[in-house]
Amino acid sequence: MDLVSTYSLLPLASSIVVVVLGFFVWLKRPRDMLAILFFLYCFTIALWLFGTFHLFNAAADEDAIFWDRIIYIGVNFIPIFLYHFGLIYCGITRQRAMLVAGYLCAFIFLPLTQSTLFVDGLFRYAWGVHTRAQFFHQPFLVYFFTFFIAFFVNLRMHYRSASAERKKQVKPMLVGFLILDCIGPLAFLPAYGISVYPVIFLSAIPFVLLLAYAIIRHNALDMKTISAEVFITFIAIIFSAEVFFARTTTEFLLRMIALAALISFSVLLVRGVKNEVRRREEIQQLAKDLQEANARLTELDHVKSEFLSIAAHQLRTPLSVIKGYTSMMQEGDYGSVPKEMQPILDNVYNSNEHLIHLVDDFLDISRIESGRTKYDFKPLDISVIVSNVVNELSERAKAKGLRVEVKTCEALPAVVADAEKIRHVIYNFVDNAIKYSTAGSIIVACAFTKDEVQCTVTDTGIGMDETDRENLFQKFYRGRNVQGIEVNGTGLGLFVCKKFIEAHQGRIWVESAGAGKGSVFGFSLLRTATLQQGTQSL
Numbered sequence: 001m002d003l004v005s006t007y008s009l010l011p012l013a014s015s016i017v018v019v020v021l022g023f024f025v026w027l028k029r030p031r032d033m034l035a036i037l038f039f040l041y042c043f044t045i046a047l048w049l050f051g052t053f054h055l056f057n058a059a060a061d062e063d064a065i066f067w068d069r070i071i072y073i074g075v076n077f078i079p080i081f082l083y084h085f086g087l088i089y090c091g092i093t094r095q096r097a098m099l100v101a102g103y104l105c106a107f108i109f110l111p112l113t114q115s116t117l118f119v120d121g122l123f124r125y126a127w128g129v130h131t132r133a134q135f136f137h138q139p140f141l142v143y144f145f146t147f148f149i150a151f152f153v154n155l156r157m158h159y160r161s162a163s164a165e166r167k168k169q170v171k172p173m174l175v176g177f178l179i180l181d182c183i184g185p186l187a188f189l190p191a192y193g194i195s196v197y198p199v200i201f202l203s204a205i206p207f208v209l210l211l212a213y214a215i216i217r218h219n220a221l222d223m224k225t226i227s228a229e230v231f232i233t234f235i236a237i238i239f240s241a242e243v244f245f246a247r248t249t250t251e252f253l254l255r256m257i258a259l260a261a262l263i264s265f266s267v268l269l270v271r272g273v274k275n276e277v278r279r280r281e282e283i284q285q286l287a288k289d290l291q292e293a294n295a296r297l298t299e300l301d302h303v304k305s306e307f308l309s310i311a312a313h314q315l316r317t318p319l320s321v322i323k324g325y326t327s328m329m330q331e332g333d334y335g336s337v338p339k340e341m342q343p344i345l346d347n348v349y350n351s352n353e354h355l356i357h358l359v360d361d362f363l364d365i366s367r368i369e370s371g372r373t374k375y376d377f378k379p380l381d382i383s384v385i386v387s388n389v390v391n392e393l394s395e396r397a398k399a400k401g402l403r404v405e406v407k408t409c410e411a412l413p414a415v416v417a418d419a420e421k422i423r424h425v426i427y428n429f430v431d432n433a434i435k436y437s438t439a440g441s442i443i444v445a446c447a448f449t450k451d452e453v454q455c456t457v458t459d460t461g462i463g464m465d466e467t468d469r470e471n472l473f474q475k476f477y478r479g480r481n482v483q484g485i486e487v488n489g490t491g492l493g494l495f496v497c498k499k500f501i502e503a504h505q506g507r508i509w510v511e512s513a514g515a516g517k518g519s520v521f522g523f524s525l526l527r528t529a530t531l532q533q534g535t536q537s538l
């Protein structure tokens with residue numbers, strides 16, 4: 001087989017691939033206009049390529065002219081199908097007149113392409129023969145290029161106004177067509193006596209592939225399945241041809257068996273690919289659903305936080321009023337309180353305090369979550385805060401039979417921090433230590449290294465297991481260690497502490513040797529932290 005006829009096989013093979021590709025894409029969406037146009041376009045390209053294969057191999061001049069006219073049946077429709085495809089792909093509805101004009105041209109040129117006024121006579125080149133263009137070939141070129149360029153212009157305009165995501169889809173097409181628009185039309189030159197290497201006919205293939213890419217992306221068709229189907233059908237067609245060229249019966253049978261095996265294997269392969277694709281699509285759908293659910297949950301969480309914040313704000317003022325009046329009554333500002341009323345007032349006061357504490361936690365959380373927590377960073381001595389907190393809580397500890405010991409070292413270096421927030425953390429640690437211990441002692445200690453200042457609260461209380469240690473700092477987490485014991489709580493305190501310490505670029509931790517073996521809660525602040533004044537969102 002010489003070089004030229006080897007070339008001629010390429011258009012033949014390509015025409016098969018193109019038709020098969022067009023067919024499978026159309027099969028996926030039989031009612032989709034884009035897929036229908038794509039199939040028609042593939043068909044016209046295949047005619048072009050198939051005719052070219054025969055043209056190269058034409059034995060007589062008449063054969064060459066005959067096949068060239070077949071080629072023009074296809075080529076005649078290429079620009080209008082491409083243009084129509086572009087209109088739908090870009091969602092353009094305002095060019096109806098042009099579209100109708102295009103189809104009119106195509107149907108007017110169709111009979112003309114078959115006449116001697118279109119092509120007649122032959123040019124002979126080193127690579128083969130080509131027909132000569134006649135009078136009507138030139139107006140045909142005007143029609144051809146008008147719609148070819150119009151397609152490109154529409155694509156370009158669409159690209160300009162497209163979203164970033166869509167741009168990503170359109171860009172490869174645009175660049176591809178720009179290059180092909182320069183190369184493809186060179187295939188007309190041999191009709192005017194200019195020799196162009198025959199491989200130029202193959203520029204039709206990238207055209208088809210680009211459109212296939214567009215349609216697959218546009219309609220979310222699956223590339224993998226289509227490629228597998230096209231590839232396998234192509235091989236099967238080639239293989240089938242082999243069967244008919246068998247010289248002996250044995251050879252024929254053997255090839256038939258091989259073909260049967262190939263087809264069975266192909267069916268399995270395509271099925272496998274389809275299954276894999278389906279599974280991938282299911283996973284993608286699940287991921288999308290999860291994302292949506294997550295977005296809805298975040299939204300709900302936000303609404304909940306808003307509600308909490310409003311409710312807490314509304315509660316805070318009356319609670320402060322109750323606190324004020326109760327304490328004035330306890331102190332006898334409204335006259336002496338009968339003895340039997342004293343414990344009742346104490347009870348009202350304590351319950352109110354408990355509520356205030358709870359509301360404050362809610363307010364802290366809502367501020368943290370909406371990034372409205374304000375920080376006032378100044379140099380401060382943590383041991384002073386420790387002493388104040390211990391003084392405040394020692395009565396309660398004593399009432400429970402607990403000893404509170406403070407171990408601050410001298411010359412504790414100052415750290416830059418928000419005094420109110422650090423007080424909140426230490427208060428919470430000591431308060432919890434009292435809450436969750438029934439006997440023994442509580443040690444509040446401060447220490448420092450060359451980088452950090454630390455504060456720890458050690459108790460001899462209920463301790464905890466590993467699960468609790470890992471989860472204590474989460475919002476609303478109440479430990480397994482408090483199940484079954486009557487201690488009120490919300491599981492918010494440590495969460496707030498963690499957020500406050502994180503805003504100081506510090507560390508917070510808990511240690512415990514196990515249930516019933518006491519716990520150590522601690523935090524540390526960097527001595528050289530660079531903290532910015534103001535509101536911080538976490």
Ligand code: ADP
Binds near residue numbers: 433463491
């Ligand atoms: P609350 O005390 O309101 O439940 P916290 O966030 O302060 O909320 O604490 C969360 C959980 O951590 C508590 O429910 C408890 O299980 C555990 N916990 C906190 N402090 C101690 C402690 N000193 N000893 C043992 N467990 C503790």
